[in-house]
Amino acid sequence: GENVEQHPSTLSVQEGDSAVIKCTYSDSASNYFPWYKQELGKRPQLIIDIRSNVGEKKDQRIAVTLNKTAKHFSLHITETQPEDSAVYFCAASPESGYALNFGKGTSLLVTP
Amino acid sequence: DTGVSQNPRHKITKRGQNVTFRCDPISEHNRLYWYRQTLGQGPEFLTYFQNEAQLEKSRLLSDRFSAERPKGSFSTLEIQRTEQGDSAMYLCASSRETGPMDTEAFFGQGTRLTVV
Numbered sequence A: 001g002e003n004v005e006q007h008p009s010t011l012s013v014q015e016g017d018s019a020v021i022k023c024t025y026s027d028s029a030s031n032y033f034p035w036y037k038q039e040l041g042k043r044p045q046l047i048i049d050i051r052s053n054v055g056e057k058k059d060q061r062i063a064v065t066l067n068k069t070a071k072h073f074s075l076h077i078t079e080t081q082p083e084d085s086a087v088y089f090c091a092a093s094p095e096s097g098y099a100l101n102f103g104k105g106t107s108l109l110v111t112p
Numbered sequence B: 001d002t003g004v005s006q007n008p009r010h011k012i013t014k015r016g017q018n019v020t021f022r023c024d025p026i027s028e029h030n031r032l033y034w035y036r037q038t039l040g041q042g043p044e045f046l047t048y049f050q051n052e053a054q055l056e057k058s059r060l061l062s063d064r065f066s067a068e069r070p071k072g073s074f075s076t077l078e079i080q081r082t083e084q085g086d087s088a089m090y091l092c093a094s095s096r097e098t099g100p101m102d103t104e105a106f107f108g109q110g111t112r113l114t115v116v
Helices: none
Strands: A004-007 A010-014 A019-025 A032-038 A045-051 A056-059 A062-067 A072-077 A086-092 A106-111 B005-007 B010-013 B019-024 B031-037 B044-050 B053-057 B065-068 B075-079 B088-095 B111-115
Touching: A004 A086, A010 A019, A019 A086, A019 A106, A032 A062, A045 A056, A045 A062, A072 A086, B005 B088, B010 B019, B019 B088, B019 B111, B031 B075, B044 B065, B044 B075, B075 B088
Parallel strands: A010 A106, B010 B111
Antiparallel strands: A004 A019, A019 A072, A032 A045, A032 A086, A056 A062, A062 A072, A086 A106, B005 B019, B019 B075, B031 B044, B031 B088, B044 B053, B065 B075, B088 B111
C-alpha cells in the first residue's frame, strides 16, 4: 500500500519567514495530493491540493510543488504569521474521492 | 448546512464494552470515510462508503469494528469488546462526486474515545 513520509516533524520559524514541509510517497499510482491544517482540538481542514497533471499550485501565501518522477511534494508558506501555527498533514491517494494516506504531520510554530 | 457532524464528541468506556459512534455527512455528499487518529499521528484510514455500499476497508479494521451506512446518509461505527488500544480520535469525512473529480473531503470534529 501507499506509504507517505513527512519531514520535518517540528518546525519553528520567526514571523515573516518562509516555512517548507516535504513529503514523499511510494505508490506511483497516486495522483491526488492534498494538504490539511489541524489546529489544536479542531478538525483537519484542507488548505491546498494538487493533482498530478500540474507541477505547482499557488494560493496567496501558500504553494505546493509536485515532482512525480521523484515522488515528492512540498508545501511552502511565505510571510508566515502566528495564526499559521498548527499541525500540517500531507496526504496522497489515487484520485480525489478515494481514501487518503496521511503523513505523520509537521507541527509548525510561528513566533512573533 | 453546518458541515460534517459527529456524535458523541467524547466517550469514556470500560474495557470490554461496546460503543457506537454516529456521523452525519454534508447533505448530498455521497462518499463517507472513517479515520482514526492517535496523538501525534496523522489520520489512518479505516473504511469508506459510496452511498450505502462499503467499498473499502483497511487492514486496521479488525473484526471488532463494523461500520454501516444503511440509507446512504448517516453512518455508524461500532467497536465491540473495546480494548485500551482503541483509545483514539475517530474522524468522519465526506465528499461529493462531481464527474471526474470529487469535491474536497470535509472532516467532522471527531469523537474522542477513551477506554479505561
